[in-house]
Amino acid sequence: MSDREKADAVYAALLERAGERWVQPRIDRTQRVLDLLDDPQRTYRVVHITGTNGKTSTARVVDALVRAHGLRTGVFTSPHLERFTERILIDGEPIDDAAVVSAWEEITPFVGMIDAELEADGQDPLTFFELLTVLAFVAFADAPVDVAVVEVGMGGSWDSTNTADGDVAVVAPVGIDHADRLGRTPAEIATVKAGIIKDGALVVSARQEPEVEAVLRATANERGATIAFEGRDFGLTDARLAVGGQQLTVQGLAGRYDEAYLPVYGSHQGRNATLAIAAVEMLLGAGERAIAPEVLTEALTVVSTPGRLQLLGTDPTVFVDAAHNPHGAAALATALRESFAFEEWGLVLGVLGDKDAAGIVAALAPVATRVFVTAPDSERAGDPDALADLVEAVGLDVTVHGDLAAASEEARAWAGESSERAVVIAGSVVLAGEAIALSVEEGWKSGAVDD
Secondary structure, eight states, rough: OHHHHHHHHHHHHTTTOOOTTTTOOHHHHHHHHHHHTTTTGGGSSEEEOOOSHHHHHHHHHHHHHHTTTOEEEEESOOOOSOOOGGGGEEETEEEEEEEEHHHHHHHHHHHHEEEEEEETTOOOOOOOOHHHHHHHHHHHTTOSSEEEEEEEEETTTTTTHHHSSOOOOEOOOOOOOHHHHHHHSSHHHHHHGGGGOOTTOOEEOOOOOOOHHHHHHHHHHTOOOOOOOOTTBBBEEEEEEETTEEEEEOOOOOEEEEEEOOSSEEEHHHHHHHHHHHHHHHHHTTTOOOOOOOHHHHHHHHHOOOSSSSEETTTEEEEEEEOOOOHHHHHHHHHHHOOOOEEEEEEOOBBBSSSSHEEEEHHHHGSSSEEEEEOSSSSTTHHHHHHHHHHHHHEEEEESSSSHHHHHHHHHHHHHTTTEEEEEEESHHHHHHHHHHHHHHHHHGGGOOOO
């Protein structure tokens, strides 16, 4: 059996467990496994990232900046777009299959023991995400890495990743998502997310609503943590369109960075990069040492954000964005208006059933000319006919398609009728992953279209 087959078998074993949407407010069982493994998560420094949107993009910029300083990194994000190894990066690349297998072999002897303890206590067995978190932490220790950049799975305080003590806690913009698990108001959600702030930690936060900022400040004060906010302590002072991305001027915590090129689109991505710069200033100099200009240039030039306003096709132009909640959809709509000169956008839209479909539609409606509705390839997919009804209710032309291939074919044909038209595929991370694979299979960047 090849290493890839063995790694895929590990993933299959993880999938047999309760899935990522199965969440209980517990981290003690994840900690119990890590205790038995001699706490691998304490062998490297940690940048811990929470928030509603922008976590993965921010993590990727932090990773690039830390590596540009000559340090070895691990990154743990979720979900993946195409293959699960994307969730665990070592030095910027998906983890090797052999490393997955090795880490799993270290973990396996303890899994049955903990499952038995849980059963005896009347609890459910270890979940997919709990074990994947342990796998990542073990893989980082085995590499070994100097710094781990860890994205919260859901919330913060009781998320499995909170078994790591973040030297730097990063809070991306907080909005309403997973309201059934995290709370119905921004303040309630912020209370859960603030749980990643550890005693004496360094904290950087994106610009937040007043009630969210108040929660974060209070938590930092209680825990003797130092906190800095975008807009008060650091910020993006200028962003201009450039070929393939944007030119940023950032006032950091310790220095000013002029004309920094970021090869991704969207003002929200400029703000994500700004947040990442402040996080690295905190990590490497407690906010008092600037990043050398040549290091910043080296890092930002190689940043990529798969599935986030990613160009998939030319002739016609096709982008994909994983926007899966109203906040992310609003950021996408702003980016489409600000970054491109197309007069009409065809929107291929598919959402999962537990998402705020009406909010996503409302956010994207102002930039969409025509909508091609489908369903992500997931048992959690929302009803495309119900989604189409929401689109019709806001006065847009809409058609329903059986799968992404059919929807994208129709959308690309529509966009091909005019050079002023383009397509964006959005609404779900699952759909984004499908779109990336389909674009490669059908050769969208070369303009090839299946007959």
